[in-house]
Amino acid sequence: MGYAPLRGRPKAARAVAYSGGRFPLTILDGSGRYFDELRIGESFRRTITVTETHLVLGAGLIGDFNPHHVDEEYARKSRFGGRILHGMITSALMGAPVGMYFCGTAVAYLEHRAKFLAPVRPNDTIASTWTIVELLPKPKHGGGIVVLDGNARNQADVTVAEAHARIMVESRAPHTTTV
Secondary structure: OOOHHHOOOOHHHHHHHHOOOOOOOOOOOOOOOOHHHOOOOOEEEEEEEOOHHHHHHHHHHHOOOOHHHHOHHHHHOOOOOOOOOOHHHHHHHHHHHHHHHOOOOEEEEEEEEEEEOOOOOOOOEEEEEEEEEEEEEEHHHOEEEEEEEEEEEOOOOOEEEEEEEEEEEEOOOOOOOOO
């Protein structure tokens, strides 16, 4: 079934449908952007504060129990001076705004590459900013590929990560598929 039966429905109706009717996915203002509404240079941002829960659930979720993440005594003696968030979880927190910006219009998240530049610690507040750097129309697929560059900065304005992403997004304009 996928997303096709929802095309053309109002954004709010699509969000509720994608959530199984449980709640409207309106967490990020301006979410649900269509490919033909986008412009190169357009940016969006989300801020999140990292908690103890991110470290604990992150370790369990990805199976990485490295003491840098889960053992305060060990981590205090390390080069980081305390526990740090998994790079994988930093990358996921950074990528979440991309999914929400295209909530209900995303077809597939195609690529996500991240480079980690500084540690992320519990109680850090991370602001992830994404900028559209290229738009690749894919009319046969009813939309296009959005190419984005992102960065994440902590509360001290230190860049902790940079990323590059590609996501396929549907167009608002009706299209026809040739067989």
